[in-house]
Amino acid sequence: MKKILLIIFFSNCSFSELILEITQGTEDPFRVAIIEFQGSNEISKDIHEIIKNNLKRSGEFTIFDNDDLLSTPKSENDIIFNDFKILNIDYLVIGNIVNDKLNITSEYKVFDIKKSKKVRSSTIFGIPNKNRQLAHYISDGIYEEITGIKGIASTKILYVTENEDFKLIVADADGKNEQVLLESSEPIISPSWSPDSKKVAYVSFETGMAKVFVQDIATGKRDVVIKNSSQISSPAWSPDGKFLSLTMYQDGNAEIYILNLQNKNLTRLTNHYAIDTESSWSKKGSKIMFTSGRSGSPQLYEINLRQSNARPKRVTFDGNYNAKGSYLPNNEGIVFVHRADVNFQIAIKYFDENFIRPLTESQMDESPSISPNGNVIVYAIREEGMGLLSGVTLSGAKFKLPASEGAVREPSWSGFLR
Amino acid sequence: MFIFKNKINFLIVVIFLSSCSSMNITEENVYSDNVKTVKASSSMPENINLDSMAIFANATVYFEFDKSSLTSKSIQTLKSAVDALNENTSIKVTLSGHADERGTREYNLALGQRRAESVSDYLVLNGINKSRITVKSFGEEKPLAYGQDESSYAKNRRVEIN
CATH class of the missing domain: 2.120.10.30 (TolB, C-terminal domain)
Known part of the structure; x- marks a missing residue:
């Protein structure tokens, strides 16, 4: 039995700390690359962090960031599947955020790397200034697509x-x-x-x-x-x-x-x-x-x-x-x-x-x-x-x-x- | 802010493109999670009966863990409570049962109630009219001692008579 001892501290200036202490994750976690979403920079960064934490907290994922990857495709056409296959990555998520004063919308896509194909294309219409909720809905969509089980980030x-x-x-x-x-x-x-x-x-x-x-x-x-x-x-x-x-x-x-x-x-x-x-x-x-x-x-x-x-x-x-x-x-x-x-x-x-x-x-x-x-x-x-x-x-x-x-x-x- | 406020329906469209290669296409709206904050106005009864306060000030009986039976020491305390109640027939008493923090909150609430009922039974058995007695419990919610040790726990397993 493989035991992983991992203590990760995420700090955020306006909130107290979330302490993720994974004493024993699944033996074979899903390896998922999540490219920071295109669009409004600050919101994208925020949302990216929330999605990563949501998925990590489930204990079922190893998340790969922009820095861990060989290429960081901005859109579907930029994807070089081999760059992800080499890293044994199972799934890739790309997306964008469109934010004007009245609406915030996110589109994201999930790709199955082994099959080199798109498995999900989703649009979420968010509520302005409620970026956390938007991030939770995206997390749940990704979780559900990969595990087949409904996610709980938006609960x-x-x-x-x-x-x-x-x-x-x-x-x-x-x-x-x-x-x-x-x-x-x-x-x-x-x-x-x-x-x-x-x-x-x-x-x-x-x-x-x-x-x-x-x-x-x-x-x-x-x-x-x-x-x-x-x-x-x-x-x-x-x-x-x-x-x-x-x-x-x-x-x-x-x-x-x-x-x-x-x-x-x-x-x-x-x-x-x-x-x-x-x-x-x-x-x-x-x-x-x-x-x-x-x-x-x-x-x-x-x-x-x-x-x-x-x-x-x-x-x-x-x-x-x-x-x-x-x-x-x-x-x-x-x-x-x-x-x-x-x-x-x-x-x-x-x-x-x-x-x-x-x-x-x-x-x-x-x-x-x-x-x-x-x-x-x-x-x-x-x-x-x-x-x-x-x-x-x-x-x-x-x-x-x-x-x-x-x-x-x-x-x-x-x-x-x- | 209010665009989606009352939108109750959300939409998930799942399209299976073909039997051999399927892809999920979904669209959904984020729900509003607005919350209204309420302030509870406490109507905790004040102890205004100064006579009864004077007589029963800090009359408290103690119990064993997960037990509601009276100890011989408790009975000594209760005997003087019965005397005082017999001397002053206008006085009413409230019996508040408490538990230590070990165990679940609801079970402890019920346990505190049983303790207060034991005291009530004793008073009634010794001639005090039940209409003069109010029985209630605070479970583990109002500890007297905050330590996580047996001496603190023992202080908290109690019925207060006032």
Whole structure:
């Protein structure tokens, strides 16, 4: 097994550092040459850097720059395929940026070097002054063309920061372009995206007690989902967006309910004197997984919603703490917080295996959230008592997101936005 | 800035040129990612009942890791709380449960609630009317001690009575 140890620091004067720490990339990464796009010089440079970082962060690519190449074709007609074949390059990307005051547009082309032919020709109509987004869309097109899997550069991550106060923040998948959704003097926990990624649900303590709110991202309109006198937490949307599973405490103990968002009807899902919380839905909405203390330690259970009166089925057996589970998008397994002895790690369990695979190795890893393509898991870590976000790809690459001000935690990955 | 703002449709045109040599041709628009920032106005209840503050100031009971059962030391503390509540029947109490930072936030919120419920059960069992008691949890969100060691954790696994 080939192990690569690579630590790359990218610095940028206006942002904090993105630390790409690839501890183990794929054995056979795609070798891709990306020529800096033609057109507006400064924007091209910017966009070039963003695309490179996006692709590198996946752990699946080795990127070749202008300086690494024998020739740097400006257009299709300039391409000498042999110059790339000699370097064992698999794919070549060229493109241009057209920027006037009203529009920004990029055209790019992807060439398969071995076949000496063009495999993709794309045009992206961007939004002026939103160059990062344009770069993310280009990255996703390149990623999808080469790997056959949808890219996640244009997706978003939601998280909570604590500094002077608490903030719920939405940022690009690379941790930049932070925008504040909510500021509060009281804690905010458990943010979660609606399936169409237009709304978020979260728990806010602003009324003096945990309450679940739903907020529209673009308009800022927000509401408490259930108005009663007891605390409510742990919201999770059903895949069709019609239901919200919640933990309610009106029975004096944490129990999971399903709220119909249209008629506000509540259906009780669990009934046990132990703690039941942290519900999450399978991608087709047929199962709900949750954390329960009913065996004497926190373990994961699931309930089949298609059966009437289905009994919870225990899904984790190894370790003394297994909690906050979520399903992989293809339903091949689950990702969760796992403790074998003293350390909390992020772990994965595939349904066709009877053992747990730890993915991380520090002491206090928590809040795993899976990218919509299922390839990357973002989670919260502690470093010298400080909260930071980190990511691990299923191909083995690890990275840290740029430190925002204060402690960062509770990441939640959006769905696909493009 | 506003040209694509409300454009909901995006377009991906995929054309397969021929069966042996295919090429993807795509066109798409970038979505707007505009965000509205909201400021939550906190309505945390202030502790205005000075009488109860005087009697119960810093009355706190502590718990073992992942446990919500009362220890004998906790019961001593609670006995004097029961006496004070019996002497001043107009006083209402809030029981706020807390957890240390180990484990997941939602599980800890539920654990803090269980701890507060244990205290509530004790008070009710000893004759205090349930209508005088409010139970809630802050989970691991409001630690008293910030260290990552057992002595800090022990201080944070608590129910505050006030």
